[in-house]
Structures are given as structure tokens and as C-alpha cells.
Amino acid sequence: MSSMISEGTVKYLNSDPNPPAGFQMSDFNFDAANFKATTQLHSWYDATDPDLAPFAAAGGKLIL
């Protein structure tokens, strides 16, 4: 499961540009360069902005 998720997301979602054809997760090095390569689209995918002030100002309520 983890293998499939990580290989798919590295190949087709998180990397920009994508890794070369034939890439396998077993080729992946867990290093700073690859961290940078696979977080290029952080601002698209990651819901990590802690500023909920506009939501609160609109009267919004959140259960986390």
C-alpha cells in the first residue's frame, strides 16, 4: 500500500518535472535534493496554512 502510494505520487503528482520514465521507488534516495524535488507543488496540495483568520472572520467554525 505505502509502496504503491509513494511510487505513484512521486512519478505523477508531487514531482515537477516528473522523474524519468522507468523510475521506481526503489531508486529513490531519501535526501534533501529529493525532498526539494518532490515538494515543488507544496503550495498546491498541502493544506498547511495556519492562518484561518479569514474563515473565522466569516463566522466559520472548524472541528479538527
Added chain:
Amino acid sequence: MRALLGWLYLCAYLPWQTAMADAPSLPAMLPAVPPVMDCAKLAAIDFSGAVGAKATISSARPQSDGKPARYCQVLGVIAPHVKFEVRLPLSGWTQRFVETGCGGLCGNLNIRLGNADTCLPATKGEFALASTDMGHEGGMDAKWGEDYAARLDFAYRSEHVTALIAKAIIEKYYGRKPKYSYFAGCSDGGREALMEAQRYPQDFNGITAGAPAMNFTTQNTFYHGWNARTNTDSTGHAIAALTTPRASNW
């Protein structure tokens, strides 16, 4: 006389007082609003303007499929490929709208209320509901991500445009906007929930984000990747195999 006063206090005044004290935590009782038009006629309406993108209704018809109450089911697509479903109670709509999130990499169109499915308006079929496939079908292998528009729809756009069209359809069908709008999601649905709170603060009055997979990029690359790496032996096989069935909406 004292006994009577005591009885009045316990049976009449105290519950009233308690009810008043509890009032802010109880949901507002809103009157049911009936439709002002035929379900099927929704299919002829162009909602593109409300969404800011080409929107096509593929079907609009009454359904009675064992859900708590009969509803008008509206199916459609928002350009480029965001499929959505909206369910509108044929009667008894108490002016609330709930959009539900989708787990994993989504790619399927299923309305699941999750942690909200036992609340009274849900069991009575009083909610207008909506969900989306997030812009692609199937694909836990993520190949659909070769299309950057599909990546963006999955990242944060699909749940927002679904909220926009659902609200527009509700307003047309009942002649008024929902009084309260909610988003309920778990796992990736929790990420979608937080995305709504952060990017589109006007979309929902209330949001529940269950177990949000909010740090998507790092989680899927490094956490899942390292899990797989440390569970692989020297011949490339998994050391501990998954032996329990996978949940359908994790």
C-alpha cells in the same frame, strides 16, 4: 402549595431554563422549504456563470433508492473533468447543505457523510448533499496526474467549484440559498476540508476535518516511501504483508 410550586419548578421551569442554557449548542430549528420547480427541469439550466467554468448537467431526476428520503439527483461535469453529484430532498429540506469529502486519491463519486452520518438531519434526509470525484476516475497509480489540470483539480479546485454549483442549484431548486453550509471529510477528505477553510473561507459555515492528510507531498513521498523501504527485504519483497482487507474509504 409548596409542593405544587416545587413541582412547577422541577417540571416546567427547570427544563425551560436548561433548554435556554443549552440553546446556543443546539442546532437552529429551521422550517422545511419545498422546491419551486421540477427536478428534471434543472437539466436545462446553464450554471456555468455561477462556477466561472463550463458546467454541464448530464441528468436531473427524482430518486428513491433506500436513502432516508426521496431526492432529486443532479449529476454533471465542470470543465475540464470535475464530475459532481447533488442530492436535493424532494420535501423536508431544512435549509442545510453538506458537501462531503473523498479519501485516498479519490477518483470516485460517492456521497459519504462519514462522522456526520448519524446526526438527525442526515438520518431524516433533510440535508442537501454534494460531492465530487475531484476531476479524475480511478487511478490509485496516480497516472492521471500527467495532466496538470487534473493535479490542480485534485489539489484544491474541485471541492470549491462543486460547492459553487451545488449552492447555485439549491438556490434555483428551492428559490433560496442554504441557511447553513457544511463540509465533512476524513483522511484526504480532511485535507480537502482544511483546504476549504484556508483557501475559500466564504464557502462553508462549518467544517469537520477528520484525520486530515494535510501535508500531502511529504506524507506520500517520504512517510509512505520510507514505510515501504523499511518493509522491503533484500530480494525486494514485503517483510510484513497486509493481511486485513483495506477499508474502502481510508
